[in-house]
Amino acid sequence: MATIVQKYGGTSVADAEKIKNVAGRIASACHGGDRVVAVVSAMGDTTDRLIELAGEVSSTPESRELDALLSTGEQMSCTLVAMALKSLGLDAVSLSGAQAGIRTDSRYGKARIAAVEAGRIQGELEGGRVVVVAGFQGITEDMDVTTLGRGASDLSAVAIAAAIGADRCEVYTDVEGIYTADPRHVPNARKLKEVGYEEMLEMASLGAKMQPRSIELAMQYHVPIMVASSFVDAPGTLIHKGADMEPRVGEIRNRARAVATDRNVAKITVTGMVDRPGISASLLEPLTDADISVDIVVQNASVRDTTDLAFTVSGDDADRAFEVVRTVAYLIGANDVIRTDNLAKVSVVGAAMQNTPGYASRMFRALADEGINIEMITTSEIRITCVVDADRVSQAARALHMTFGLEKPD
């Protein structure tokens, strides 16, 4: 008898019919002998509608109140799923984040899970009940409701799976799994059977349908995650540790796993900074203070005691980042601040790719052959990323998908 945590996203519980469909899926797992904890998101566009409602009442809704408001979306859906399970003859109980023991800090809107006190969940499971938990939310020491950030029902599911020692976490969504590339832009993209945590982490950061923090947590607690569709009965993609392993000696394996893209990137370049220790930190710290994530950072070699520093941010943060950096650049006596919008990242992801020569040069050649200019390059253990013009990124993704033969089966 396996213990499974199943997570159903908002599109999977968008209306009464879909909720009944989800209940049917959970019932199948139970009849197969598994013990199931289901974690659900809010129905369809409920969260957006609640945000809109808050906006009608206040131009700057307070974060504590907004969290309490948004948390009602998942509380609704989890009670409805429990009702639907009951009417299929299963014993079921819904739990809000508070009832499920999801303890968080009080950073409203992006709270961190401090602990999952899983006593109630465990007790209900031992009582033979299906437990349906409201995702995306938790509670502080002071009994105040928090939310964990957009898409964080994945995180709720993984945290619960880790806390109760579940055999696996199944994430049901509106896509059939993790693909070698975005099928909307790369027509021959292929669904992966399996992928490693670190690979998935890179892909999630780059737009694949999993919340990055949930992957990190799963990696830390060795929770295998199956990503699959809640509408189609087809095997999904298993995210697990095994997929990161080295191939056997003598085995030749394509280490490139997928092409990922992020179409919303802006670059800010600061030129003519006096090159002294700490200069980059003094430039970037104010961005951290302003809660702006800096992604790729490139610093040029020093020329005549001055240096240039370029970095990328999400296009959504570009306005604020530009303002912050202009102020700091003035204070530290930089020459100029240049902003470049309408950029994108295209990445080739694969475990241990960096230990195998040739991937980077093949990537650059493929882009060159397409006449696509590379604005910036960054590499990690398992990823090579180029920043290119946003208008060319689909073309770049198709070219790289072909170059690395990603359409061929594992």
Add this chain to the structure above:
Amino acid sequence: MATIVQKYGGTSVADAEKIKNVAGRIASACHGGDRVVAVVSAMGDTTDRLIELAGEVSSTPESRELDALLSTGEQMSCTLVAMALKSLGLDAVSLSGAQAGIRTDSRYGKARIAAVEAGRIQGELEGGRVVVVAGFQGITEDMDVTTLGRGASDLSAVAIAAAIGADRCEVYTDVEGIYTADPRHVPNARKLKEVGYEEMLEMASLGAKMQPRSIELAMQYHVPIMVASSFVDAPGTLIHKGADMEPRVGEIRNRARAVATDRNVAKITVTGMVDRPGISASLLEPLTDADISVDIVVQNASVRDTTDLAFTVSGDDADRAFEVVRTVAYLIGANDVIRTDNLAKVSVVGAAMQNTPGYASRMFRALADEGINIEMITTSEIRITCVVDADRVSQAARALHMTFGLEKPD
């Protein structure tokens, strides 16, 4: 500095504009120097929509899950009111029933308040904040969410007022106060300046816009209640102890205060029961077990060792009551069970009316003059009720209103 609990019903917070209006009213009270706890119902028809949604998912939604679902309605509205207050520059905090310390038993759908642990509310008030509490809901010892029954936001408000020792409770609704009769049926009905708890209790039981349990609680804890409109700036009706008092010696006062009607009554008559001790109890206990409230009970004098017993129930319970009673009647060897639908109650309410002769006979005469047949009669200390044909009840109310001169000022 007075401490006031204000309760706003669903029509008062039906949309963003109305929520802002409510925030404005609360702000006025605060600027006037009062400390305010606001208790809010769910927006407009939210509760009905949630019940409908539950019905789409399950033909028999489980009561625990239904309560958790319905409680989200008030959680939404209380956060929105808190946001609106914040944007008016007031410090405000929303509290769910659980956060506000509303402890109940676990009779889902009609939980009783066991205690209000008002520490959090008190602390927030002392911190200078307006506290906005989700009405209609509480929490059990096991942290399960309960609801207190339809219209029970009134009860939440009075219970909180009692727990924090508030100076008064103000109930804002879509009517301007308590009237001498239902203005839809009695055109010259008049708004009362004040009314006693017991009078109000009778009127509430008979359809006036206050939840009876909240009146009982207010009476028990001496909480004065002001019922007024949230849309019109006009004095409402004060429900308080003083209004029950005896008039001064020599003062001639009209002891009839109002005419109340209940248009949804059914009568069940059991004939030919052997008249022995306990026979009525054995007939009515199964109804209690089935959670059906029996209202008026009339037993005829015994004729040839058998007796007839008639009682009324709400029209909504008539089907179930009839089934239950038919079974019991068969077991105890009664002759027959007769059901009469489409009845109504019309009552004249007034403190100490029974001590003043003549009210009952004037009432029966007035109905007789209109040619209205009386099916049943029952009286209490402060009420005389006749059961009549539902189609004649408006006519009866108008006749009684005139007979007792209720259109004349207090």
